[in-house]
Amino acid sequence: MYIKEIKDMIHLMNENNLAELEIEKDGLKIRLKKSSGTGFEKTIEFVPATSGHHGAHQAQASEVPAKTAQAAEKKNVLEIKAPMVGTFYRAPSPETPSYVNIGDQIEPGQIICIIEAMKLMNEIKAEVKGKIIDIQVDNGEPIEFGQVLFVIEPA
Amino acid sequence: MFSKILIANRGEVALRIIRACKELGIRTVAVYSQADISSLHVKLADEAICIGSAASSSSYLNIPSIISAAEITDVEAIHPGYGFLAEDAHFAEICESCKIKFIGPTPENIRLMGDKMVAKETARKAGLPVIPGSRAIVKTKEEAMKIAKEMKYPVIVKAAAGGGGKGMRICHNDVRLIGALLTAQREAESAFGNPDVYIEKYIEKPRHIEFQILGDKFGHVIHLGERDCTIQRRHQKLIEETPSPALDHKLRKKMGECAAKCAKTIGYVNAGTIEFLLDKDNSFYFMEMNTRIQVEHPITEAVTGLDLVKEQIRIAFGEKLRFKQDDIRFSGSAIECRINAEDPDNDFLPSPGKVATLNLPGGPGVRMDTHVYQGYEISPYYDSMIGKLICHGRDRLEAIAICKRALDEIIIEPIKTTVPFHKRVMNDTSFIRGRFSTDFVESLFGKTE
Numbered sequence: 109m110y111i112k113e114i115k116d117m118i119h120l121m122n123e124n125n126l127a128e129l130e131i132e133k134d135g136l137k138i139r140l141k142k143s144s145g146t147g148f149e150k151t152i153e154f155v156p157a158t159s160g161h162h163g164a165h166q167a168q169a170s171e172v173p174a175k176t177a178q179a180a181e182k183k184n185v186l187e188i189k190a191p192m193v194g195t196f197y198r199a200p201s202p203e204t205p206s207y208v209n210i211g212d213q214i215e216p217g218q219i220i221c222i223i224e225a226m227k228l229m230n231e232i233k234a235e236v237k238g239k240i241i242d243i244q245v246d247n248g249e250p251i252e253f254g255q256v257l258f259v260i261e262p263a
Numbered sequence: 264m265f266s267k268i269l270i271a272n273r274g275e276v277a278l279r280i281i282r283a284c285k286e287l288g289i290r291t292v293a294v295y296s297q298a299d300i301s302s303l304h305v306k307l308a309d310e311a312i313c314i315g316s317a318a319s320s321s322s323y324l325n326i327p328s329i330i331s332a333a334e335i336t337d338v339e340a341i342h343p344g345y346g347f348l349a350e351d352a353h354f355a356e357i358c359e360s361c362k363i364k365f366i367g368p369t370p371e372n373i374r375l376m377g378d379k380m381v382a383k384e385t386a387r388k389a390g391l392p393v394i395p396g397s398r399a400i401v402k403t404k405e406e407a408m409k410i411a412k413e414m415k416y417p418v419i420v421k422a423a424a425g426g427g428g429k430g431m432r433i434c435h436n437d438v439r440l441i442g443a444l445l446t447a448q449r450e451a452e453s454a455f456g457n458p459d460v461y462i463e464k465y466i467e468k469p470r471h472i473e474f475q476i477l478g479d480k481f482g483h484v485i486h487l488g489e490r491d492c493t494i495q496r497r498h499q500k501l502i503e504e505t506p507s508p509a510l511d512h513k514l515r516k517k518m519g520e521c522a523a524k525c526a527k528t529i530g531y532v533n534a535g536t537i538e539f540l541l542d543k544d545n546s547f548y549f550m551e552m553n554t555r556i557q558v559e560h561p562i563t564e565a566v567t568g569l570d571l572v573k574e575q576i577r578i579a580f581g582e583k584l585r586f587k588q589d590d591i592r593f594s595g596s597a598i599e600c601r602i603n604a605e606d607p608d609n610d611f612l613p614s615p616g617k618v619a620t621l622n623l624p625g626g627p628g629v630r631m632d633t634h635v636y637q638g639y640e641i642s643p644y645y646d647s648m649i650g651k652l653i654c655h656g657r658d659r660l661e662a663i664a665i666c667k668r669a670l671d672e673i674i675i676e677p678i679k680t681t682v683p684f685h686k687r688v689m690n691d692t693s694f695i696r697g698r699f700s701t702d703f704v705e706s707l708f709g710k711t712e
Contacts, residue, residue, distance in 0.1 A: 192328060192331065193327075193331040193332045226330050226334065250335035251335075
């Protein structure tokens with residue numbers, strides 16, 4: 109993914125009046141963000157898929173429209189946030205299926221994901237009952253404290 | 264050189280470290296609590312990770328969170344700043360075991376000197392004069408009263424695990440001592456996670472003189488001169504200066520050599536500070552060693568022309584010290600005024616809030632280290648220090664004149680700050696004459712503790 113592709117991305121953004129565009133392909137993630145003029149923001153970041161940035165959980169104008177912060181503004185949804193810093197995993201191992209998927213009903217006490225920190229796998233349990241309507245982080249993505257992981261419609 | 268460093272701290276020191284890293288071409292990772300999301304160090308770092316909620320125990324003291332953040336950002340080293348985990352030997356060890364360089368002394372150095380009681384014993388064995396005190400942690404009021412009776416009042420109760428004036432109480436009698444023991448233990452627990460306290464004889468009206476040490480991994484240790492930190496309130500430093508008006512060339516050389524010898528004896532690595540008390544008769548006593556970079560390091564930087572944080576990073580990377588003791592030259596006089604968000608007219612009550620109007624001073628000889636910007640909200644969760652004004656002149660009188668002039672330029676509104684207090688000090692005759700001891704602030708306000 110190089111200069112031509114980046115130019116295409118910039119063209120795409122301008123054509124469609126986008127402020128931010130993120131594309132992930134072959135283990136490389138590129139986010140382009142238009143500067144809002146404060147001088148504190150960078151316009152282009154190359155982010156290898158395993159690193160973390162504090163902006164990672166902000167609204168992304170990517171191919172999956174469901175991944176926006178607007179979900180929280182809808183009535184009757186709950187956000188499950190990361191209680192710790194680490195790496196997010198959907199399943200106990202690469203071979204086993206994910207603990208939960210979008211559309212699943214979850215119960216309090218049910219393990220919904222793993223957050224790995226300092227070589228320890230921490231099983232994260234749901235504290236609410238409801239249906240998963242969105243999963244906001246990818247498998248293997250680094251996450252920070254307070255980052256939204258799941259969006260639940262409480263039952 | 265390191266390619267990426269995580270700064271395990273906040274506020275002005277986080278900014279300080281980021282500045283040194285940037286100049287060395289090192290990428291920076293900031294960690295922050297939810298209360299610090301708008302903090303300047305978060306904005307200026309290359310990457311930033313939220314590590315917990317506002318409480319220090321959940322964030323800046325949260326070792327798993329910080330190490331986890333270091334792992335996911337793949338840093339090579341962590342700079343702990345001052346306070347928080349800077350003198351936590353356990354944290355330094357965890358960094359080592361996770362193959363992350365801790366930018367500071369070794370865990371052994373920290374254990375030996377970080378525990379104030381063990382430090383004193385170590386200094387005593389190294390031949391330094393020390394202050395009489397309890398030889399062990401004091402847990403009960405009965406023990407405390409017994410020790411105080413032997414040493415004779417006044418005594419001071421101090422936290423074994425920390426400094427910065429926290430967990431410290433001066434007592435003149437048994438009644439005060441009992442109350443002080445409990446509050447000091449509580450304060451120490453809150454600030455350092457360790458309630459252990461000990462008792463020392465309180466030397467009245469001393470001067471507080473500390474020496475900056477730098478040591479590399481090859482056993483070379485030098486000192487970078489002294490800092491006079493006598494102007495304190497409740498054992499928290501407010502103004503620091505170098506050189507000290509109380510030292511002549513001979514005494515400076517003697518104390519400096521003592522400090523370097525003590526550090527060398529224990530194989531001290533990286534930056535550290537040895538604190539002495541100087542009494543009226545110019546006898547000096549080892550008080551403690553701070554195994555970290557200190558708040559007031561900029562005044563040493565001003566007179567030596569060195570960047571201490573960069574030296575810390577170089578030493579941690581494994582480089583040899585680039586200078587010998589004889590290479591160190593001192594030029595002029597430097598004074599630092601700590602600007603706190605406190606109301607000096609109201610017993611220094613903390614004054615958090617939004618900084619709606621900010622003007623920082625400039626001009627020759629002025630350095631202002633602050634993380635505050637116009638519109639920034641100073642939260643009530645952390646230290647009240649919001650900035651440091653460092654003035655460097657050719658001599659002490661010029662440094663004072665620059666300070667006065669710079670203090671007049673500072674606008675931080677509408678919150679209350681200690682700027683008016685500093686102006687008072689700069690105009691005070693005893694201060695200008697250089698003749699004062701640690702009761703200076705009390706006497707300025709006409710109160711007694």
